[in-house]
Amino acid sequence: MTETLNSEPTPEQAALFARVRRMMLIAGLTTALAVGAVLVAIGYRFFRVEGSRPAVDVTATLPKDxxxxxxxxxxxxxxxxxxxxxxxxxxxxxxxxxxxxxxxxxxxxx
Missing domain, CATH: 2.60.40 (Immunoglobulin-like)
Structure with a gap:
């Protein structure tokens, strides 16, 4: 009856936990890198100078008739x-x- 519920993990379990943590860290960094790339692409398109120029009104004269x-x-x-x-x-x-x-x-x- 004095058995503890949270016993220390075995060496195999500890190695498995470390491996899962490492894979989750890699997945999280990859996701953060992808989200950052999308935000950079959106910012580039939004703030690009070439696409945001003011409208120009010009009247071209044509020869008579x-x-x-x-x-x-x-x-x-x-x-x-x-x-x-x-x-x-x-x-x-x-x-x-x-x-x-x-x-x-x-x-x-x-």
């Missing part, structure tokens, strides 16, 4: 196709600054 036929956006250019009284002209713009980067005119041969 010009009609816009088509527009397109690529990764680094904004393309506007114009009809200038029978001839076609393509104008390209930088989408970040909205400045003209070039003009390509087409005309019919006489």
């Amino acid at each position: 010009a009609k816009i036929i088509a527009t397109a956006v690529t990764g680094d250019q904004l393309v506007v196709t114009l009809d200038l009284g029978g001839s076609v002209q393509i104008r390209t713009f930088d989408p970040r600054t909205l400045r003209s980067t070039g003009t390509l005119s087409f005309a019919r041969e006489p």
